[in-house]
Amino acid sequence: MPGPGRAPIVEARAIHKHFGHLHVLKGVDLTVAEKELVFLIGPSGSGKSTLLRCLNRLEDPSSGSVVVDGIDMLDPRTDINKARQRIGMVFQSFNLYPHMTALGNVALALRKVQGMGKAEAEAKAAAALDRVHLADRADHYPLQLSGGQQQRVAIARAIALEPRVMLFDEPTSALDPELVGGVLAVMRELREDGMTMVVVSHEMGFAKAAADRVVFMSDGAIIEEGIPSEIFTNPSHERTRAFISQIERH
Amino acid sequence: MTGWERFTDSFFNARVMAQYLPKIVEGFFLTVELAALIIVAGLALGLLLALVRAFAIRPLNWLIIFMVDLFRALPPLVIIVLLFFGLPNAGVELSGFVASWLALTLVLMAFSEEIFWAGITSVPKGQWEAARSTGLGFVQTLAWVVLPQALRITIPPLTNRTIAITKGTALASVVAVPDILGAANAGVSFSFNPSPLTLGAIAYLVLFFPVVVLGRWIETRFAWKR
Numbered sequence: 001m002p003g004p005g006r007a008p009i010v011e012a013r014a015i016h017k018h019f020g021h022l023h024v025l026k027g028v029d030l031t032v033a034e035k036e037l038v039f040l041i042g043p044s045g046s047g048k049s050t051l052l053r054c055l056n057r058l059e060d061p062s063s064g065s066v067v068v069d070g071i072d073m074l075d076p077r078t079d080i081n082k083a084r085q086r087i088g089m090v091f092q093s094f095n096l097y098p099h100m101t102a103l104g105n106v107a108l109a110l111r112k113v114q115g116m117g118k119a120e121a122e123a124k125a126a127a128a129l130d131r132v133h134l135a136d137r138a139d140h141y142p143l144q145l146s147g148g149q150q151q152r153v154a155i156a157r158a159i160a161l162e163p164r165v166m167l168f169d170e171p172t173s174a175l176d177p178e179l180v181g182g183v184l185a186v187m188r189e190l191r192e193d194g195m196t197m198v199v200v201s202h203e204m205g206f207a208k209a210a211a212d213r214v215v216f217m218s219d220g221a222i223i224e225e226g227i228p229s230e231i232f233t234n235p236s237h238e239r240t241r242a243f244i245s246q247i248e249r250h
Numbered sequence: 251m252t253g254w255e256r257f258t259d260s261f262f263n264a265r266v267m268a269q270y271l272p273k274i275v276e277g278f279f280l281t282v283e284l285a286a287l288i289i290v291a292g293l294a295l296g297l298l299l300a301l302v303r304a305f306a307i308r309p310l311n312w313l314i315i316f317m318v319d320l321f322r323a324l325p326p327l328v329i330i331v332l333l334f335f336g337l338p339n340a341g342v343e344l345s346g347f348v349a350s351w352l353a354l355t356l357v358l359m360a361f362s363e364e365i366f367w368a369g370i371t372s373v374p375k376g377q378w379e380a381a382r383s384t385g386l387g388f389v390q391t392l393a394w395v396v397l398p399q400a401l402r403i404t405i406p407p408l409t410n411r412t413i414a415i416t417k418g419t420a421l422a423s424v425v426a427v428p429d430i431l432g433a434a435n436a437g438v439s440f441s442f443n444p445s446p447l448t449l450g451a452i453a454y455l456v457l458f459f460p461v462v463v464l465g466r467w468i469e470t471r472f473a474w475k476r
């Protein structure tokens with residue numbers, strides 16, 4: 001819960017999103033405090049990804065307001081490319097650039113967006129790879145890395161820009177079970193370093209251990225939210241209960 | 251004369267070959283020049299149109315698609331003849347060389363635009379999103395992330411198309427350009443012996459065989475590192 005004295009990093013208000021006739025987000029409010037880890041769960045198609053993507057404007061909300069680290073993301077005068085550097089994003093499918101090494105993947109935005117020289121960018125990229133324990137894989141191309149390693153490179157690519165908040169959209173869903181742990185471990189270390197995070201995931205064990213707050217979405221709206229133990233063991237809504245028992249059966 | 255002797259006398263007549271070799275060599279270099287100019291201009295224009303198309307400006311895209319379809323539909327020879335015999339009526343005189351160059355450049359532009367465009371659209375949306383989420387702009391993403399990937403997939407079809415269209419330089423002989431085929435044809439009519447055509451075929455092989463091999467090499471060179 002955003003306690004006193006903890007400034008919100010993300011403040012989304014009354015977000016609506018339409019895709020043609022499809023009403024995907026129906027007035028969602030989401031506030032994330034500094035250093036908070038918010039876990040976003042809900043059935044497939046409930047709008048979790050769309051909500052995340054509205055936060056860094058990969059999707060334009062149809063209405064509502066999004067303020068991240070004090071920047072009005074929907075103001076047309078906002079330099080969106082500058083603002084996005086404060087919001088790291090990690091995707092289910094990694095989306096590493098296949099024509100670049102791990103180091104190249106991480107260094108690209110440092111060079112082209114932040115204008116660093118080659119040496120400086122590569123030093124910073126190497127440090128980011130070190131944080132995800134892949135310093136020795138800097139020269140590998142994505143296809144030479146396991147899925148878990150690719151996802152950690154993707155995390156390094158995002159954190160190298162020193163974002164104020166990290167968005168994770170099902171970061172472990174595409175991974176073989178034995179590779180999930182390495183990615184979750186890196187995420188936990190990030191959290192311990194004080195990173196603000198919004199995580200969409202079905203990894204309930206991770207949520208119980210690391211989340212400050214669990215938000216349950218269904219059908220484009222937030223149904224309920226609370227601390228993990230409360231949501232997982234004693235949800236107040238039938239839909240939450242049904243979803244959780246379904247997840248836990250897997 | 252046995253049949254075999256008649257055959258060698260017709261197609262491998264050393265005297266006739268020696269006589270027309272210099273003309274064929276001249277034709278060879280003319281064909282190389284024409285082909286090189288077509289490849290450079292055609293591919294550059296094709297890439298330019300595909301890049302403009304990526305900006306998704308509606309009326310501009312309709313125009314590009316219309317042009318591309320037009321030059322893909324018309325037989326190259328028809329375009330050459332139209333430019334060479336038709337344009338003078340509009341007060342524009344083009345040499346056979348320029349008319350052939352322009353026609354085949356437009357055809358290669360059209361086909362390569364489609365190939366470049368297919369390459370650009372085949373790059374997964376996730377690549378755009380990952381790049382944009384780190385703050386890269388549209389043009390930066392296109393330049394550093396999408397285009398390098400698009401170009402790789404375009405190399406095999408592009409090589410094939412480029413070879414097919416530059417072989418069309420032989421059509422220039424129709425508008426009196428003394429390229430390989432033009433020179434060979436002229437040799438046949440003067441000598442009443444088809445041996446110059448054999449020389450012409452050899453010249454085409456010498457010209458295009460390395461190109462085909464080069465295309466294969468580029469393909470393997472640019473495969474993803476595994």
Ligand SMILES: Nc1ncnc2c1ncn2[C@@H]1O[C@H](COP(=O)(O)OP(=O)(O)OP(=O)(O)O)[C@@H](O)[C@H]1O
Pocket residue numbers: 019022024042043044045046047048049050051
């Ligand atoms: N670009 C789009 N165009 C049209 N419809 C879309 C688009 N993106 C998402 N949708 C629709 O919006 C709804 C919510 O999608 P979203 O991806 O946000 O759900 P989700 O909660 O992330 O689901 P999942 O758990 O399957 O990832 C779905 O019905 C989806 O089909």
Ligand SMILES: [Mg+2]
Pocket residue numbers: 048049050169
């Ligand atoms: Mg999703």
